[in-house]
Amino acid sequence: MTNTSPRHRSLARPKVSFIEPCADFNGYNFVRLPLLGHLSLGTILKNNGHDVRCYSENLRKVYHHRRGITEKRILESDVVGISIMTPTANRGYAIADTIRKANPKARIIIGGSHATALPDEALRHADAVVTGEGEGRILEAVNGNTKGIINGERVRNLDDLPVVDLKLLQGFHPGLLSLTPIATSRGCPFDCSFCSVTQMFGRRYRFRSNEPVLDELEMRTKAGFTKFFFYDDNFAADKTRTKKLLEGMLRRNIRIYWACQARVDIARDDELLDLMKRTGCVSVALGVESVNPRTLEDYNKKQSVADVVNCIVKLKAHKIRTLCMFVMGSDSDTPLTMRETVRFLKRWKPRYAQFSILFPIPGTRFYDQMLREGRIWTRNWSLFDGGHVVTYPKNFTPIQLLDQVRWTWKQFYSMPWLAGYSVFRYFLWRWERINRKYLLHLPSVKVPEEIRAAPLVGASERSA
Numbered sequence: 001m002t003n004t005s006p007r008h009r010s011l012a013r014p015k016v017s018f019i020e021p022c023a024d025f026n027g028y029n030f031v032r033l034p035l036l037g038h039l040s041l042g043t044i045l046k047n048n049g050h051d052v053r054c055y056s057e058n059l060r061k062v063y064h065h066r067r068g069i070t071e072k073r074i075l076e077s078d079v080v081g082i083s084i085m086t087p088t089a090n091r092g093y094a095i096a097d098t099i100r101k102a103n104p105k106a107r108i109i110i111g112g113s114h115a116t117a118l119p120d121e122a123l124r125h126a127d128a129v130v131t132g133e134g135e136g137r138i139l140e141a142v143n144g145n146t147k148g149i150i151n152g153e154r155v156r157n158l159d160d161l162p163v164v165d166l167k168l169l170q171g172f173h174p175g176l177l178s179l180t181p182i183a184t185s186r187g188c189p190f191d192c193s194f195c196s197v198t199q200m201f202g203r204r205y206r207f208r209s210n211e212p213v214l215d216e217l218e219m220r221t222k223a224g225f226t227k228f229f230f231y232d233d234n235f236a237a238d239k240t241r242t243k244k245l246l247e248g249m250l251r252r253n254i255r256i257y258w259a260c261q262a263r264v265d266i267a268r269d270d271e272l273l274d275l276m277k278r279t280g281c282v283s284v285a286l287g288v289e290s291v292n293p294r295t296l297e298d299y300n301k302k303q304s305v306a307d308v309v310n311c312i313v314k315l316k317a318h319k320i321r322t323l324c325m326f327v328m329g330s331d332s333d334t335p336l337t338m339r340e341t342v343r344f345l346k347r348w349k350p351r352y353a354q355f356s357i358l359f360p361i362p363g364t365r366f367y368d369q370m371l372r373e374g375r376i377w378t379r380n381w382s383l384f385d386g387g388h389v390v391t392y393p394k395n396f397t398p399i400q401l402l403d404q405v406r407w408t409w410k411q412f413y414s415m416p417w418l419a420g421y422s423v424f425r426y427f428l429w430r431w432e433r434i435n436r437k438y439l440l441h442l443p444s445v446k447v448p449e450e451i452r453a454a455p456l457v458g459a460s461e462r463s464a
Helices: 006-012 037-047 086-102 113-117 120-125 138-143 197-201 208-221 239-251 264-268 271-279 293-298 305-317 334-347 365-372 400-414 423-433 437-445
Strands: 015-020 051-056 077-085 108-109 128-133 148-151 180-184 227-230 257-261 282-288 321-328 351-359
Touching: 015 037, 015 086, 015 271, 037 051, 037 077, 037 138, 077 086, 086 108, 108 113, 108 138, 113 120, 113 128, 113 197, 120 128, 120 148, 128 138, 128 400, 197 400, 208 239, 208 365, 239 271, 264 271, 264 282, 264 305, 271 282, 282 305, 305 321, 321 334, 321 400, 334 400, 351 400, 400 423, 400 437, 423 437
Parallel strands: 015 051, 015 077, 077 108, 108 128, 128 148, 180 227, 227 257, 257 282, 282 321, 321 351
Antiparallel strands: none
């Protein structure tokens, strides 16, 4: 007689939970969006008969440092997968350790960009670590008993991946997401020195075919979704392909509002911008990074300040809002760079701006450089989020750099054409409350003499 007990069925098809931990505080995430990696893996397992649930702590927390795991279903799982980036690594490890203590029989698997860069570290908290893209190895990782590091394989044909099942996301309902995530490509050939995209997805673009993307958009709109965010690191990487996708949206009469990330070279194609506007594009996030030409060279950005200006002007002409994203604190930056940034923003008036502090992500060339030069003064991964100074800058003390970046935030969000200053003040207040110990400690972190490029610039300008 076949044993059909619940325990037997669980062993045949493990009960699986995927968790995307949240950062301690993410002041940049003004919209709540889950990542797609764990949802993609969960969809593959679900389609193979597994009992799967996915949890994104950006939407609902499942762990409390005093109460432990607050979701009973996670503790009852046979397999728990945890996807970590660098600022969520500490929390991911705490979640894994808590689950291990409560359910020693659970198989814990860790993946994500941080685990890909530092698999041996992640393995101290897991039975197995899946590096890189995990879709081709997830069935083996969940169903087998393989321990240690499992090297993921890049998906050659993105059309082979199933459409992500958003219903796997616990607490999900159509009104939960302010924007619905969708991805049409992977990879980036530009290889900015501080960026981890090429480590995870490679330097060659891979695209989904346009028809499956259009099918997914139609399916989502029929389910009640009307606002989308394209997760592609460069939505217009292949402009001919992107224009055909947008033409397909017009042909099928897909009526949505959408936003994306793109390089400033989209401004060189007026036909593309026209199609973007006609299909419902409301906002584009641009990786501006800096208005300092030397910093752009440091970052290997392969764009000029004039390119940025041209893009902002062209997007405004098409009535598409611009989010300018800056990364501040390179070895070529000084307090003058911050003032020039504010002048640039006052002159060209993008709709939004985001200011991150340069930090070394494990696996990037910038991380390797900082490691070689002994310039990383803390290994508290929770601080590696763009909101904290974690290296020794050359032209600032750490507290000077933090103060200058906060000053830039305040200057931008007090500009008269913006309505977001009160929101920014709230986020700044929350950030300061959470980071009291960090703010007390940072003034004592001094830049070693051998690291300084020159006498510190603008020491009296902290309160500028």
